[in-house]
Amino acid sequence: MATSTALRITVIGTGYLGLTHAVCMADLGHEVLAIDVDEEKIAKAARGEAPFYEPGLEPLLRKNLDAGRLRFTTDWAEVGEFGQVHFLCVGTPQVPGGHAADLTYVYGAGDSLAPYLTAACLIVGKSTVPVGTARQLTARVRAAAPAGSLVDVAWNPEFLREGYAVQDSLTPDRFVFGVTAAANDETLRRVYAKPLTSGIPALTMDLETAELVKVAANSFLATKISFINAMAEMCEAVGADVLRLADAIGLDDRIGRKFLSPGLGFGGGCLPKDIRAFGTVAKDKGVGSLVDLLATVDTINLGRRTRVTELAREAVGGGLTGKRAAILGIAFKPNSDDIRDSPALDIATRLAAAGAIVSVHDPVAMSNAARHRPDLRYADSVSEAAQDADIVIHLTEWADYRAINPVALAEVVAAPRLLDARCALDAAKWRDAGWSVRVLGRP
Ligand SMILES: NC(=O)c1ccc[n+]([C@@H]2O[C@H](COP(=O)([O-])OP(=O)(O)OC[C@H]3O[C@@H](n4cnc5c(N)ncnc54)[C@H](O)[C@@H]3O)[C@@H](O)[C@H]2O)c1
Numbered sequence: 001m002a003t004s005t006a007l008r009i010t011v012i013g014t015g016y017l018g019l020t021h022a023v024c025m026a027d028l029g030h031e032v033l034a035i036d037v038d039e040e041k042i043a044k045a046a047r048g049e050a051p052f053y054e055p056g057l058e059p060l061l062r063k064n065l066d067a068g069r070l071r072f073t074t075d076w077a078e079v080g081e082f083g084q085v086h087f088l089c090v091g092t093p094q095v096p097g098g099h100a101a102d103l104t105y106v107y108g109a110g111d112s113l114a115p116y117l118t119a120a121c122l123i124v125g126k127s128t129v130p131v132g133t134a135r136q137l138t139a140r141v142r143a144a145a146p147a148g149s150l151v152d153v154a155w156n157p158e159f160l161r162e163g164y165a166v167q168d169s170l171t172p173d174r175f176v177f178g179v180t181a182a183a184n185d186e187t188l189r190r191v192y193a194k195p196l197t198s199g200i201p202a203l204t205m206d207l208e209t210a211e212l213v214k215v216a217a218n219s220f221l222a223t224k225i226s227f228i229n230a231m232a233e234m235c236e237a238v239g240a241d242v243l244r245l246a247d248a249i250g251l252d253d254r255i256g257r258k259f260l261s262p263g264l265g266f267g268g269g270c271l272p273k274d275i276r277a278f279g280t281v282a283k284d285k286g287v288g289s290l291v292d293l294l295a296t297v298d299t300i301n302l303g304r305r306t307r308v309t310e311l312a313r314e315a316v317g318g319g320l321t322g323k324r325a326a327i328l329g330i331a332f333k334p335n336s337d338d339i340r341d342s343p344a345l346d347i348a349t350r351l352a353a354a355g356a357i358v359s360v361h362d363p364v365a366m367s368n369a370a371r372h373r374p375d376l377r378y379a380d381s382v383s384e385a386a387q388d389a390d391i392v393i394h395l396t397e398w399a400d401y402r403a404i405n406p407v408a409l410a411e412v413v414a415a416p417r418l419l420d421a422r423c424a425l426d427a428a429k430w431r432d433a434g435w436s437v438r439v440l441g442r443p
Pocket of ligand 1: 035
């Protein structure tokens with residue numbers, strides 16, 4: 001390995017995680033070469049365009065391209081030759097038709113890289129994987145690499161949040177280094193030398209614990225969300241107010257207010273598939289308590305979507321056929337254009353299947369949604385989406401929607417009915433403007 005602080009780093013997979021990681025590694029001063037099997041993504045990134053919406057990413061991408069520290073390729077030989085450290089950032093979706101993680105991309109990337117590994121190097125997994133994957137990958141890559149056992153594998157799970165990905169990559173709450181040798185820990189400390197000097201903790205551990213840390217963290221977050229949503233159901237049943245309840249229990253610093261916002265529940269490319277994959281692993285290992293816990297969390301979460309669909313049906317008088325529903329927000333969360341397992345898109349789809357005429361607005365995610373569900377209508381503005389609507393349903397809590405003028409919007413709808421599935425709009429303001437307002441978990 002080189003002795004200066006800067007390393008030659010490759011990043012394999014340039015999706016939400018990988019592109020952000022590549023850009024941030026270059027910004028830390030490393031020389032970075034990134035590869036993806038998607039040629040269009042690579043061409044775009046090389047032109048300085050992020051293929052997805054992530055605040056702050058594009059300027060940093062351009063800055064590091066201009067500085068000559070960041071390059072993109074589709075050539076594995078170049079990647080194999082260049083990298084001292086290879087970060088593996090490919091997707092680990094659910095297997096088609098099942099709950100387990102699909103490791104095709106992880107092993108596929110390893111298989112593509114291995115024949116070009118002719119010298120000592122470290123492969124560092126960042127993808128979220130079932131426990132045991134790192135060791136299997138090590139054996140598989142060493143068997144195919146000319147450098148054999150000079151190739152090592154570490155796991156450094158990523159905790160970034162879409163919408164805050166740059167900030168989370170450069171200044172995370174903590175680093176987790178899963179390693180089999182002290183030298184690999186040292187290499188990771190060199191990679192992250194800059195953020196480590198600012199006092200961010202780094203926890204070194206074995207590979208299995210590092211793999212588990214990521215799924216444990218996501219499972220805990222998912223559990224917290226489903227807990228408050230179960231409380232929202234209770235509040236609805238007895239006429240109590242789940243927001244005040246969340247504020248009150250959240251002030252207990254053993255509990256904390258974060259991830260205690262009631263509403264439509266979680267979605268996206270991580271939490272749902274991660275808890276399902278973890279449940280599959282727990283079942284394989286005979287850890288029944290975890291299987292039950294995660295299944296309940298998932299069931300509560302998916303139940304919110306059914307509940308919102310039913311409330312919409314109730315609000316428009318019992319039948320959705322021919323009713324016009326305006327959907328505010330289609331991304332799985334604000335500040336992202338990601339629609340993977342989006343609760344909002346799921347509800348829009350359910351309403352359309354029930355015969356409603358669905359008109360969708362989202363500040364950035366509409367083109368992704370339109371590619372996935374071309375049958376829905378997409379409106380350029382909130383008032384266009386709400387034109388002649390029988391109900392307006394708030395499904396993704398973009399800040400823009402909190403700024404809507406309910407007086408003006410009341411003039412374009414057929415009936416001023418609001419269903420706030422994210423408990424994020426000012427219900428009193430909407431009621432004052434003549435709207436009938438239903439908020440999940442509130443009286
Ligand atoms: N998105 C997040 O917020 C986030 C946060 C933390 C962890 N993760 C984890 O990171 C991993 C990646 O997630 P993502 O959201 O970036 O997925 P993504 O689908 O956006 O990106 C994956 C990329 O890998 C590429 N790829 C697939 N096979 C490849 C191969 N053999 N060689 C090179 N590239 C290949 C794909 O073309 C794609 O661009 C997952 O395990 C995910 O759970 C994601």
